[in-house]
Amino acid sequence: MADTKREIERKYEGPAAGGGAGLPDLTAVPGVGSVVGRGVDELDATYYDTADQLLAASSITLRRRTGGADAGWHLKLPVAEGVRDEIHAPLADSVPAALSSLVRSRVRDAALVPVVRLRSSRDVRHLLDADGALLAEVSVDRVRAERLSGGKGTAQWTEIEVELADDGDPAFLDKVEKKLRKAGLHRSASPSKLARALTETGAGVRRPSGGRPAARPPVTAGDHVLAYVREQRDALVELDPAVRRDQPDAVHQMRVATRRLRNTLRSFDNVLDRKVTDPVRSELKWLAEELAGDRDQEVITKRLTSALDDLPGSLRSGPVRNRLRTWSRARHSGSRQRLTEALDGRRHLYLLGALDALVSDPPLHKAAAGKPKKVLAEAIRKDLDKLGKLVDRAVSLPPGRDRDIALHEARKKAKRTRYAAEAAVPALGKPAEATAKAMKSLTKLLGDHQDSVMAREALRDLAEKAQAAGESSFTYGVLYAREERRAAADEDALRGAWRKAGRKAAF
Structure with a gap:
């Protein structure tokens, strides 16, 4: 059985992303009553795609992840900029049918194979309001990427991820971003860790040419x-x-x-x-x-x-x-x-x-x-x-x-x-x-x-x-x-x- 969650998040990079100590004082963000550290999770995720990256070309990610509170399979489907539906299925050795069916129109008969492995140390903080309710989760992720197919490159980087709490007001993310920008952080150029990993460990996200719109505007x-x-x-x-x-x-x-x-x-x-x-x-x-x-x-x-x-x-x-x-x-x-x-x-x-x-x-x-x-x-x-x-x-x-x-x-x-x-x-x-x-x-x-x-x-x-x-x-x-x-x-x-x-x- 697969569960779905609407994920609203933003990713940041910059000098302050080099370590948790470089983060600004997030208690100064309007509405935040306290910041509570939740410890460090060690995450190990293998991302799956077709050989020609049909999923990545559509900003879709499919991964098998261990570690953390939500170990299992995750399929993320884009909804809007910074908004994705995350569909979770229990941990298994192969891609669950509940998830593979959802990408069938994209991949057709192509096999889903491991393309990238990401191992991350995630330092998590919860932003709480004055009553102790969760507003957002902020994590400092130290990522190590390894290409598994289509190349053999590796890469490392640190990024900050801010994820809005369930049913939270998206305007709250603007308040957090204002504080992060003042600290020298800026939005990540990559929409996802996978996209960045593909870029830094190989030729980047491939764009299949078959059936794509012509470069020139319609004339005839x-x-x-x-x-x-x-x-x-x-x-x-x-x-x-x-x-x-x-x-x-x-x-x-x-x-x-x-x-x-x-x-x-x-x-x-x-x-x-x-x-x-x-x-x-x-x-x-x-x-x-x-x-x-x-x-x-x-x-x-x-x-x-x-x-x-x-x-x-x-x-x-x-x-x-x-x-x-x-x-x-x-x-x-x-x-x-x-x-x-x-x-x-x-x-x-x-x-x-x-x-x-x-x-x-x-x-x-x-x-x-x-x-x-x-x-x-x-x-x-x-x-x-x-x-x-x-x-x-x-x-x-x-x-x-x-x-x-x-x-x-x-x-x-x-x-x-x-x-x-x-x-x-x-x-x-x-x-x-x-x-x-x-x-x-x-x-x-x-x-x-x-x-x-x-x-x-x-x-x-x-x-x-x-x-x-x-x-x-x-x-x-x-x-x-x-x-x-x-x-x-x-x-x-x-x-x-x-x-x-x-x-x-x-x-």
Whole structure:
């Protein structure tokens, strides 16, 4: 089992880092009541990475450490500057599966091997407030680094690390830093001990070249499309650990990146050859469907819970809230397992590899070398024309299943048009921004309608389960009727919304 901790810390170096005696009087830091020495820990850490340092290139560290209070395996994932999520697993001889799965999108099939060994003498001090509560931990680390692969160098240095206490105010670190700077210390140039060790014992952190952005800014239509594809490919890779950890909104964000990729490859088929991109789009559709179960469950549960909260007490009959909670948990658990299995499977690795190949060796049509304002605008106009026909067809149908399906198709086309416009913003500017904004508004209306369709299906399922258990189904019927009225209102508003969106779309 792996535990997670949000780590907020800063590293310093300079003359005063040469020994604990050189530290300033930290009791003078505002808010500090006392400084308590915690002794010296002897730490021995071996850092793991691929041969070409795929983890280090993404500022990710994976280590096996003995000594100190938290011996074991540690995986650190960057969140923001100076902020990382540290995921801890018990000590074992090999990399725990709970951690290796979280870096799978980065390393793919590459082996994780020892790259650096760091042995540190850590002199620890606790900064406490007047009540004795921990504010931060300050340590003076004397580090000895040894390269284990990719070189045989060694290095030594001393640094000071200040780590904020759990749930502490990050502004407190500014107060500590002010005192340290006055003592001649400055922020470390290296983001981590590993990065410094790699630099001082070899050639430094390698930056894999495959699929990386071109040095020059995008110029042609193809450049702009590929820049957007690359951005979404990177999002899939970066979101993978968050999805596995069930982080808030992670599934939704990965699903959006998948949709953006799939729709961009289809919208700009005048730039990229569909004979190559269609198989990739099929795999992206598969991933989107795997993500859909978990995300759709989140949306339905939130919608029904909110609707139940708004319902007067006189219209609530039976254990509706408990049944909704049980139903949601059961479906969430099943969808989580299926999604994890999908991310662990070979098919997902194939997709990531196919996207890498697409950006490193793109199947460009002749139009890819053309001017963005002509080529990209033409693709967006094409999408807008198709969307208009879908909306007209949907509103001409009588209420019912056929209309629901037609409106859902219009929603998907509106999203495609929005993503195409987003991809074109760097090249086309305000017209593309206005179109993306208009499509977002239209998609929101159509999305609310589709959510109502899904909510009604869920309410039928819940009512059947309630009846089978001898419970009242009255409240589910009330909620169903309200969803019907909401969907009808969305349908009535669609023509006006489409006319408004059409005026704003400047193509």
